Amino acid sequence: MDVFSTGLQVDALGPRIRGARQAAGLSLDDLAARSGVSRSMLSDVERGAKLPSILVLDRIASGLGAPIGRLLGQREADPVAVLRREDVRTSRDEDGWEWRLLSPPLEDHGLQVVRVTAPPGTRVAEFSPHAPGSREWVTVERGTLTVTVGGTGHELADGEAISYPGDRPHAFANVSTDPCEYFLVMDIKPWLPGNPHIV
DSSP states (O other): OOBOTTSOBGGGHHHHHHHHHHHTTOOHHHHHHHHOOOHHHHHHHHHTSSOOOHHHHHHHHHHHTOOHHHHTTOOOOOOOOOOOGGGOEEEEOTTOOEEEEOSOOOTTOOEEEEEEEEOTTEEOOOBOOOOTTOEEEEEEEESOEEEEETTEEEEEOTTOEEEEETTSOEEEEEOSSSOEEEEEEEEOSSOOTTOOOOO
């Protein structure tokens, strides 16, 4: 069976492109508009009926916001990223909720680690769903927290955690009389520049 120099089997390219498109929440028509590659060609490539030329593959990759190497299964060396204390970003809302971004920024990753302080008797507005495939984790360090996902509330005490799909509406509330501190880890898909981040 034919393979690319990266080790990816040729017949795996189409499904890989389809998976990247779906993870980005794009239809065939959306990707066609972004890439300049016709919908019929994209469909043929995804089904494995046609092997794209390097020019067509470059256009598809550009439409997905990904390098060609990633579509071909090339493993990129992970850069070392350091977040210095003076570069830690903090956001506060009018009710006193504080978000501190604890993870170094990486352009091609949607993973973020945030430490949140929630004042007593407050809540934040519901967050809109992220792209399909996104996921979030919450671990309460101190206090109690209500995490509402898709309209269902989940009460967490200190030391408890929850994981949920990030592509559903979700909200946070501290209805107790004590402050709450928790960690929020977000894996936001797709890993494209301009994705909405919490901080």
